[in-house]
Amino acid sequence: MTSFSLNSLQPQPGARRRKTRKGRGIAAGQGASCGFGMRGQKSRSGRPTRPGFEGGQMPLYRRVPKLKHFPLVNPTTYTVINVGKLAELKAGSTVNLTSLVEAGLLTKPAADQPLKILGSGDLKVKLTVQADAFSEAARQKIEAAGGTCETPV
Structure with missing residues (x-):
């Protein structure tokens, strides 16, 4: 096997075919109407449809997306964090995306998406949590600990 260098690369023989030159006479095989037929919407220049x-x-x-079980075209993706992780924060503090990044619980790229709080884990400290979405279990645990759940309007 021979070694190749980038400046000597070229396609295999026969791999590239010449472009068909349409409208160059009947002998060329694509003369006059160029394979589009005689008349009609599909024969016009610019192909209007x-x-x-x-x-x-x-x-x-x-028609199809009106049926059930089709995936969403633009699904909302959240940055998620569990209630158990919030237990490490000090009582009475306000929890939002920026405070979670500063505390080291979230990384900076994850902070580009809206925040959602999930309900796994236990919470004993009273917190004011500002997030875009809460799971039902997370909302119950935060309010049971004496905290509040705030969502932007």
């Missing part, structure tokens, strides 16, 4: 167009009928890509 977009991909997925079905002649005005509700197209498949718009």
